Each structure stands twice: as structure tokens, then as C-alpha cells.
Amino acid sequence: MASTDGLVPITRAFLASYYNKYPFPPLSDDVSRLSSDMASLIQLLTLQSPPSQGEASLIEEANQQPPHKIDENMWKNREQMEEILFLLQPSRWPVQLREPCTSEDAELSSILRHLKDNFDKALAAMISFQTKNSERVFNTVMTYMPQDFRGTLIRQQKERSERNKQAEVDALVSSGGTIRDTYALLWKQQMERRRQLAQLGSASGVYKTLVKYLVGVPQVLLDFVRQINDDDGPMEEQRQRYGPPLYTLTKMATAIRVFLTLLWQRYDTFKLNKEQMNLLSEAAIVYTSEFERFVAFISDVFANSPFFISADAAGILGSRENEEYKEIIVQAGRTYEVSLMVESENSYIGWDFSLMQGKISMDIGFSVEYISASGEKTLILPYRRYEADQGNFSTLMAGNYKLVWDNSYSTFFKKTLRYKVDCIPPVVEQKVEDEDGLES
Template identity: 90%
Template sequence: MASTEGLVPITRAFLASYYDKYPFPPLSDDVSRLYSDMASLIQLLALQSPPSQGFRSHYITVEPREPPHKIDENMWKNREQMEEILFLLQPSRWPVQLREDDAELSSTLRHVKDNFDKALTAMISFQTKNSERIFSTVMTYMPQDFRGTLIRQQKERSERNRQAEVDALVSSGGTIRDTYALLWKQQMERRRQLAQLGSATGVYKTLLKYLVGVPQVLLDFIRQINDDDGPMEEQRERYGPHLYNLTKMVTAIRVSLTLLWERYDTFKLNKNQMNLLSEAVIVYTSEFERFITFISDVFANSPFFISADTAGTLGSRENEEYKEIIVQAGRTYEVHG
């Protein structure tokens, strides 16, 4: 169990100084240009004839909204849109006339699919590694005996149950959108459970009773890390706008493909429009992969805790003392904020 003596949770002020060392090279100007061009294409497609009722409800509820504020929610939104696009790009989902008569567009779409396959693989890898890194880091500050083993087993059991819930939804005919709504709900459940543990409320009072040696600084960290104005808000302000633009762009690509499929019998893409679609996909996937590679490095090097002296120097939590608190077996410890 790593020592936490003299440490405090990272603060927003600390992350601000830390992120100063990691400025994100701005997205290519092509992102905004191509997003604008894709928005114009969507308007053109929408004017051809009214979309089907099933598509209209999906279009209205997705396209006009601004991207979510949270970084991880945007990641899930990008992943969802990628899966929607890959679903549309399955040859069996293509309009019949496209499969039979349009060799040029068929070739373009196969290249589009290859790009999104690669981007989705990178996205899944990023999320998996980031989740494993966070859990592994937290566990270094937990008791390294049978209780740590129990925590790992409980996590594995919970994740199996969540996966079973997703599998059941898919088996019952749930859509990609339904699946990602469930995945985000599960993510928020994980976050609430951490907050409850950090605040020692509800069932987690009992959990604390048996977790001998849980350091108070770790409880503070998991309680405050996702506060609306907590440390992660600095992350959202620094890097969020870049990701928001990528979320908007991939949504535009998905909407344009859906509209095109709906209207393929009355509207054909000309050469310039095919080039626009191809370029938008190439730019989006390359910029998205660049962003997650960058943010993965930032996350990997970002500490969970800093010294109290450093926090004081940054003007955060001044004159506040921290020490490791040992929770004795058989006793409960009430946390007061």
C-alpha cells in the first residue's frame, strides 16, 4: 500500500499549472471548414423530400443539440456515432441501387469504412486502458491483502453484470442508440458509487467499516474529482472545445449518410460531394486519433495526489492539514465535509 503521508488530492489550480505543460496543438482548420460543408450537404439532402418518420425523430433529437460538457460523455458519443456509421456502411444496409450501379461511390464507402474501423479500434483501446489505469492507481493506495483481492473480485463481478445487461438489451433488439444510453447510464452509476464511497454514505459506511487502512486522502479524491467545479472542470475547459468540434463533425457525417440512404432513389452525390464525404471522414478520423493519443499521454502522466505544500503554493486548501486515517476493523468512520 503506497504511502499517502503529506499528500492531498489534486486541485483545479494544480491541474491548470500541469496542463500548461501540455497544450493541445489546435485541430486542423479543415475540421471547421468540412463541418460547415457537411452541414450544407445535410440541408440539401433534407430538402429533397421529407425524411421517414423513424428517421425524423432521431434527426431532431440528435443533430441540433450542442455536444455534452463532460469529456467522457463526448468520448461515448463519438464511439456511438462511429458504430452507427459502421452499421450504415455494411453492404447489406446500402440502398439496392447503390450496390448494383454505383461502383465509384461503393469504392469511396469501403475506404470510409476502413477509416472508421481503425478509429473505433483506437477509441475502444483508449477507454479500456484509461479505465484500467485509474483502477490500478487507486488500488496502489488500498490495502494489499485479502481486502484488496475482494475489491478486485467485486469490480470484476460488477462489470460482468453490466456486460450481461448490455448483452440482454442487444439480444432483445435494442438499437445502437439504446445500447449507448445504457452504457452511459452504467458509467454514471460507477461515478455515483465512487462519490458515495468518498462521502461514506449509505451502504458504503458498512464498506468502510471493513476496509482497514483506507487513507482519507483517497476518500477525498474520489469524492471531489468529478464535482461540477472540481479538478476535471479544468480538463473540460482546456481540452473540451477540441473534442466538442469532433463530436459535431462525426454526428454530421452520420446524419448525412442516413439522409443519403433515405433519399438514394431521388438524389445522387456528384463528384464534389463524394470527395467532400471522403475528405471529411479522413480528416475526422485522423484528428480524432490524434486527439485521443494526446489526451491519453496527458492522463497517463497526471498524478492523483500532490504534496500539501504544492497545493498551498497554488492557493488551494491553504492551512488545511491532511494525514492518513486508519479505519479500525469493527468501527465506522463518519466523514464530515
């Protein structure tokens, strides 16, 4: 477990300073020129034949402003590339292109095959970026988690959740779901991951039983995952800096998809001339190359961007103490007990304590007892002497428990004890959306 001493989550002000060192080289001027030309071609096609209801909805969507969130735009670009690749499959071409009889049709067929290669490459870069970025966020979170059963439970929870998500996508595709349907589901799942990340930080949902009431999880980590995706949080600086070029690429991808959709339905009456073929080819090549450049750039920025910074760097004096800790003085010759009622079998009891010591090294006896309904005591955790301890165990039965700090052997020294103790209900295996894993 990596130390978070003296650290706080990144702030928007810090990211603003950090991003100053990573300006994105502007998109090629060809992007705006070709996007404008593609819009003119789309208009020409709609004049050739009025758009159907489905085509009109697609055109209306293309005319809207792209989403504000970076990751939503990434998913939108991925969706448009999948749609374009679907249209570029030879089986989806107009019959004149599949069996070309003219030199113009043969030339366009050749161009389309080359364009498919470009979009395949760009889509692979997109998927690789999302996978690596997702793993980086999760692994960073796990680095600061206590290296015990909590981390194992969270990891298992994520793996199980991702299997359930993939099964949900596979079922949708098998039942005839469209690419649009699939990506609507994928984005819904992504928002669930984001919600779960926030739940880990606020200790709500299933993570309340896994994390918040299990001591030892750094508060700075909980703060980070709770606020990282806030609308006006640190990621808003990222959206302000790098959103505009991505929004432009989102609109360009959508325009290419709309153009091909309209063209395939009108190809028997509308043939592209040489200039229009070159325009389609250039637009696709420029889009895919600029998108790959953006993804490579943003990957480097994300890989080097810190999640935690020092309190001084954040302009915060000192670090916040966890308000859940309590302090008690255990006088010499006395014991101090904390009683807990465990309602369900296989619940967990967790604790975290340390002695507020001076120059003289001191320790205190610690044990855990089970008290039956008849008052009989059973030693659950054997007595040992500690200066500090952080631990937990799964109880064998419901009932009353006592955590006992023993200073009875001491003749002179009182002990100032700082502690936190919780009882955690058992984690029930069930297939519910609230048990998703973590991902940015």
C-alpha cells in the same frame, strides 16, 4: 500499499498549471470547413424530401450542443462511429450501390469500403483509450488501498459488477435493442460507476461496509474519489482546456452519420456528384484522423497526470489529521477497554492504533475478547505487546466484544494511545446496482 503521507488530492488550480505544459495543437482548419459543407449537404437532402419523424429527431439532436463532460463526449463519438459503421455495411447500402450499374455508383461503393476501414481504426483507438484509462484509475485507487482482504473484496466487487453490466448489454442486444439503446445503457452504467466512485469516498452504499468502517484506508484516497468528478472540481479544468476540440469532433461525427442516414433513404432520387463524393470522403478521413490524434494526445496527458500532490504544491499547510481517531492515556498499572456489540454473524471488527511515544520506546499489551450472555470471556485475539497495530478479523458469532489495551505490567510509564475501532456489518452477496465497481 503506497504511502500517502503529506499528499492531498489534485486541485483544479494545480491542474490548470499542469495543463499549461500540454496545450492541444488546434484541430485542422479542414474540420470547420468540412463540417459546414456537410451541413449544407444535409440541408440539400431535406429539401429533396422532407425528413421523417425519426430523421427530424436525429437532425434536431445534431443541432444541439454536445454534452459538457469529456467522457460523455467520448461515448457519444463511439456511438456515432458505431452508427456510421452500421450504415457502411454493404448490406445496409442502397441496392444501386450493392449492385452498381453506373461508374458513379461503382466509385462511391469503392469510397465507402475505404471509409469503413478508417472508422474501424478510429473506433478501435476509442475503445483502447477507454479501457486503458478505466484500468489506470482503478489500479491507482487500488495502489493506495491496504493490501489485505479489503482490496480483494473491492476487486471482486468490480469484476462481478462488470460481468453483470456486460450481461445486461448482451441481453439488450439479443432482444433487438438498437445501437442508440445500447449506448443509452452504456452511459447509464458509466454514471453508475461514477456514482460508486463517489460512494467509496463518502463511504455510502455497500462501500460503507467495505471501506469506511474498515480502518487503514488513507483519507486522501477517500477525498480523491469523492470529489474527482464534481461539476466544479479538478476535472472541470480538463473540460475547459480540452472540451472545445472534442465538442467540435462530436458534432462532425454526428453530421456524417445524419448525412449517410438521409442519403440512403433518398438514393434513388438523389445521386452524389463527383464533388459531393469527395466531400464525404474527405470529411470522414479528416474526422477519423483528427479524432485519433485527439485520443492519442489526451491519453498521454491522462497517463502523466498525477492524482495526488504534496500539500505544499496544493497551497495547503500541513496535512489533515483524521478526525475519527481518539486519544486516551492509559496509566501505568491499568488497562483500557473498548466494548463493541456485534449484531450479525461474520461481521468484521477492525482497529488501528499507535502509541504517542517520546524518546523511550514503549509498547502496550493488546487482545480481543468475546463475552457471552452469561459473562464468560473467550480470548479471540491472543495477548501480544505492540507499539502500533492495524488489523481486522471476521467474528464467529454475534454478541459483545472487548478490545483491551493492557498497561498493567508497567510501573512508571503511562501510555498515550491513539486509536480507531469499528464494527463492520457482513457484506451480503446480492445483485443490486449499488455494488458496482470503480471506474472513471
